[in-house]
Amino acid sequence: MSDLWEGIRQALWLLVTLDADLVEITLRSLRVTLTALVIACAIALPIGALLSVRRFRARRFTIALLNALMGLPPVVVGLIVYVLLSRSGPFGVFGLIFTPTAMIIAQVIIIVPLIASIAHQALRELWSDYHDLLISLNTTQRQRMAALLWDGRRALLTAALAGFGRAIGEVGAIMIVGGNIDHHTRVLTTAIALETGKGDFAMALGLGFVLILMAIAVNLAIHIIGRTEQEGRW
Amino acid sequence: MSNLFPLTLTGATIRRRGKRLVGPIDLTLQDQGITIVIGPNGAGKTSLLQMMHGIARLSDGDITWGCDLDAARQAQSFVFQQPILLRRSVRDNIAYPLKLRGTPKAKARAQADTAGAQVGLGAMLDRPATFLSGGERQKLAIARAMITKPALLFLDEPCASLDGRATREIEEILQRAAASGTRLIMSTHDMGQARRLADDVLFLLNGHIHDHAPNPQFFDQPQTAEAAAFLNGDIVE
Numbered sequence: 001m002s003d004l005w006e007g008i009r010q011a012l013w014l015l016v017t018l019d020a021d022l023v024e025i026t027l028r029s030l031r032v033t034l035t036a037l038v039i040a041c042a043i044a045l046p047i048g049a050l051l052s053v054r055r056f057r058a059r060r061f062t063i064a065l066l067n068a069l070m071g072l073p074p075v076v077v078g079l080i081v082y083v084l085l086s087r088s089g090p091f092g093v094f095g096l097i098f099t100p101t102a103m104i105i106a107q108v109i110i111i112v113p114l115i116a117s118i119a120h121q122a123l124r125e126l127w128s129d130y131h132d133l134l135i136s137l138n139t140t141q142r143q144r145m146a147a148l149l150w151d152g153r154r155a156l157l158t159a160a161l162a163g164f165g166r167a168i169g170e171v172g173a174i175m176i177v178g179g180n181i182d183h184h185t186r187v188l189t190t191a192i193a194l195e196t197g198k199g200d201f202a203m204a205l206g207l208g209f210v211l212i213l214m215a216i217a218v219n220l221a222i223h224i225i226g227r228t229e230q231e232g233r234w
Numbered sequence: 235m236s237n238l239f240p241l242t243l244t245g246a247t248i249r250r251r252g253k254r255l256v257g258p259i260d261l262t263l264q265d266q267g268i269t270i271v272i273g274p275n276g277a278g279k280t281s282l283l284q285m286m287h288g289i290a291r292l293s294d295g296d297i298t299w300g301c302d303l304d305a306a307r308q309a310q311s312f313v314f315q316q317p318i319l320l321r322r323s324v325r326d327n328i329a330y331p332l333k334l335r336g337t338p339k340a341k342a343r344a345q346a347d348t349a350g351a352q353v354g355l356g357a358m359l360d361r362p363a364t365f366l367s368g369g370e371r372q373k374l375a376i377a378r379a380m381i382t383k384p385a386l387l388f389l390d391e392p393c394a395s396l397d398g399r400a401t402r403e404i405e406e407i408l409q410r411a412a413a414s415g416t417r418l419i420m421s422t423h424d425m426g427q428a429r430r431l432a433d434d435v436l437f438l439l440n441g442h443i444h445d446h447a448p449n450p451q452f453f454d455q456p457q458t459a460e461a462a463a464f465l466n467g468d469i470v471e
Contacts, residue, residue, distance in 0.1 A: 126321075133318040135289045137331055138307050147330075151321040 007205020029187040036107035048119025049145040069113035078173030106173040111163035122155035239265035245295035256281040267433030271421040279421035311379035319363040369400030389420040
């Protein structure tokens with residue numbers, strides 16, 4: 001119990017003094033995860049929309065696969081990305097291993113199935129509402145997807161936030177491909193793992209509270225920017 | 235636009251899961267007036283309209299227009315029995331078909347404002363479409379269908395579950411449209427409405443055209459016993 005109090009005290013102290021190391025790894029956490037989130041959304045949201053409007057042979061299989069991949073073990077993803085990016089791997093020439101870019105790649109792979117799956121669930125409902133009208137208006141497939149993505153943007157926000165949540169708290173994959181190098185690839189989660197390993201529970205807890213606070217802050221900020229719960233209930 | 239008609243259906247049939255919904259229908263329609271489709275529930279009114287419009291796949295037979303199919307599809311609109319509202323403002327709903335056709339946003343919105351005002355939605359253009367009442371929703375759907383200035387407008391029981399006043403307002407809108415040269419094909423359950431609007435009447439029974447006659451001949455001298463019974467308010471099966 002005293003560890004918990006000590007952790008809260010440490011967290012407050014780190015926050016109040018704006019500890020330089022803390023600020024640095026927090027910003028890096030944010031940068032890596034938000035970049036991964038933007039890239040993943042750009043890939044996953046159109047996939048979700050396409051799966052809603054288009055009937056093709058492997059559609060059921062694709063949906064089942066995406067649902068299964070939602071539970072993709074991050075450690076395995078990290079391992080595969082590590083093998084691909086390592087010096088001797090097929091993409092080794094790019095020198096990406098142990099860089100923030102490698103961490104972004106791993107996070108994108110982890111959250112694309114999650115975001116695509118949730119987006120598909122939401123847009124499928126919308127498509128069944130819109131189907132007759134959009135067919136009647138001679139829309140192209142692209143226009144149908146655009147209508148769904150735009151009118152379903154509130155629901156897609158939820159998908160994006162779920163992706164953010166999974167990416168920001170992720171430690172297994174980025175530990176492997178990033179290497180937790182101080183001032184280079186150390187982020188909040190890997191720092192927590194390190195402090196825990198060293199036995200400095202108070203520091204680990206302090207970092208953990210900062211992580212939770214940041215996740216809440218980002219969620220609130222996105223909700224305020226997206227003005228959910230304000231302009232009607234779509 | 236003027237070469238859309240004649241619309242010719244030859245043996246047009248829709249079957250779903252082994253059940254015949256409508257057809258085979260042999261019918262030719264010319265480019266004038268308001269055609270009203272009547273008949274009991276399940277007679278195939280909706281299927282007939284959707285089949286002509288091309289949103290229900292034909293199982294058999296053929297539908298031809300006076301022009302090629304793409305041009306024909308561009309020149310017609312459909313108003314559904316349950317209005318389908320996009321989750322947008324009233325204005326953006328009405329402007330949507332124009333946007334699909336590449337009209338610049340400002341111009342599309344300006345046209346939508348005019349069209350909205352014409353159907354009496356002028357005060358609600360900025361509201362989310364889902365805030366509208368039943369009658370207002372149907373007016374929105376009609377304004378949206380009319381904004382592309384279609385040569386042909388299908389309406390599937392547009393006044394079902396609306397009260398007298400909303401029905402009268404919608405009929406006025408439709409009569410204005412017909413007067414300005416839009417061809418209307420509309421199904422209804424309301425015999426009073428059919429009498430008021432129809433130039434000719436299609437009486438549908440069990441998926442077949444049982445009777446096709448001009449108004450008022452259809453109502454005054456029905457040619458078949460079933461049509462007479464239906465007009466009398468008897469249950470026709």
